Amino acid sequence: MTPLLELSFATTQLGQQYFGPFTVRVAPGERIAILGPSGAGKSTLLKLMACELQPQAGQVVLAGRPLAQWPLADLARCRAVLPQGSNVAFGLQCELVIGLGRVARLVDPQLERIVQDAAALARAGHLLGRRLDTLSGGEQARVQLARIFAQMWDVRDGLILVDEPLAALDPGLQFDLLDSLQQFCATRGHAVIAILHDINHALLGFERLLLVRSGQLVADIASDAGAVPALAALYGIALTTATSSDGHVCVIPARSAVRRAA
């Protein structure tokens, strides 16, 4: 099967820090979580995948075509990107922000319905009609996620890249939105690559983990109980495996022996 997205020895440099070489193959419909300590290069890896950064060496290929050769409007119709915390100017209304996900489509008769459905799926239906800059951080995150849903609503086998989509949400909403994202991607065959901070979300909703540290990809492993030792090493913490009340593997973090000594 041809990969949806393929990074081959892609490297980049920000200031004095080098990132990569990253070599990753993503199959259509895969659910991948990127994990790693702060400043490890998670967002940089995601930006390489999103064509926001150009690789200095190596290449990034989406659906058989180097990313840099994609016309922007075509790219916008098969992959969506949700960055970490965004700052929207002018206080646009929520429905307008969500609709902007589809700005690359010149003719879009379904737009109104899609905006409402996308908002409902992202638990933001009640926010339509309000100005984005009057909302709380968690509400804004839901509107932005709805924008991603709207962008990929009537597409199949696309790619969704999200940077910490759940960070500003309460635990109940985190589960709800994780479910929404999974259901959205599963029904449309979209692959999703998400940067996450919570190991348990990665174990719960994703099938593959990319572990990043000091600008390098240190592990590319399946997301199950077998990944726990690698995760403990990644963050330098101790992890105890447990089973949650709904039967999923989860981990309980604690200070490692090394940290306790320090």
Next chain:
Amino acid sequence: MNVASVVSAAPWRWPRWGAGGMLAAALAGGLLIAVQAGAVPVTLADWLAPFQAGDEALSGGAYVLWHIRLPRALFAALIGAALALAGGLTQGLFRNPLADPGLLGVSSGAACAGAATIVFAASLHVAPELRVWLLPAAAFAGAMLICVLLDRVARWATPGSIVGLLLTGVALNAITVAVMGLCIYLASDDQLRTLTFWTLGSLSAGSWRQVAALLLVLAGALWATRYLMRALNALALGEAQALHVGVDVGRLRTQVIVLVAVLTGFAVAWCGGIGFIGLIAPHLVRTWLGADQRRVLPLSMLAGGLLLLLADTLARTVAIPAEVPVGIFTALLGGPFFLMLLRRFRHGTA
């Protein structure tokens, strides 16, 4: 809230009739007040005079109405609309309600080229009929030059960054101010008077010929703007976000900059430095009707036209028969407004 009208994919959102109609009616009312106001009274008979007597025979009130006040009032409204559209476009491009073509150095680039023309082209041998167009052409070229420099330098020094573009504008602004100073230093007494009057801003150059030219320019600019408005909405999400939803930000930036240069060039050439209309008009519309550019840009043209028309009427009539430069009025109005905006902006409500 009517969700349907907000989310539609139309490149062009017709303003709600309420708002657009109110602004258009206010502008029409403003035009009537403007032509009535002045030292010479205008009667209803004067309005009909050209149709009864023919253009050459106009005298008294009819002459003042048809050859002075009406073209000037229309000229003021059109210049206000041009300044407001340039301001709205600039604010959209910089994602900042405090931006203005003055900020980019575009206005002062145009003014500086105009000043150089006034001072250095006096000795030039130019046919008298072309001489009328010398100043507009120079100011337009100055605005374009600054815009091209701005684009090139900012892309070379800080590719893709809007902060870089702004700082480049600040640097270019400083250079134009220096050239302007040189022009003032080298000017003769007569030229100095012209320069001073022109830099203060005045609409006294308004004639039917300029009204017609401006109408063409504005119609062209509005036509060019119609597909940029949705892209400018997307730009409000941030540069990277606009790219991700499929907007070619580089091309959008070039298009907006050229439009701003054209509008600012014409306005500065014919009226000198009239500030703050481009800042105030789009802000008023945004506060009133929300930030959708498809509504803000067309309606701020009406609002800007109305604002400058009222300011100019005030400038003409406050000290009859003398005329105060209208730039002084807009600056007196706009300065405090800018400070108020700054305060609200700090509190995150602008």
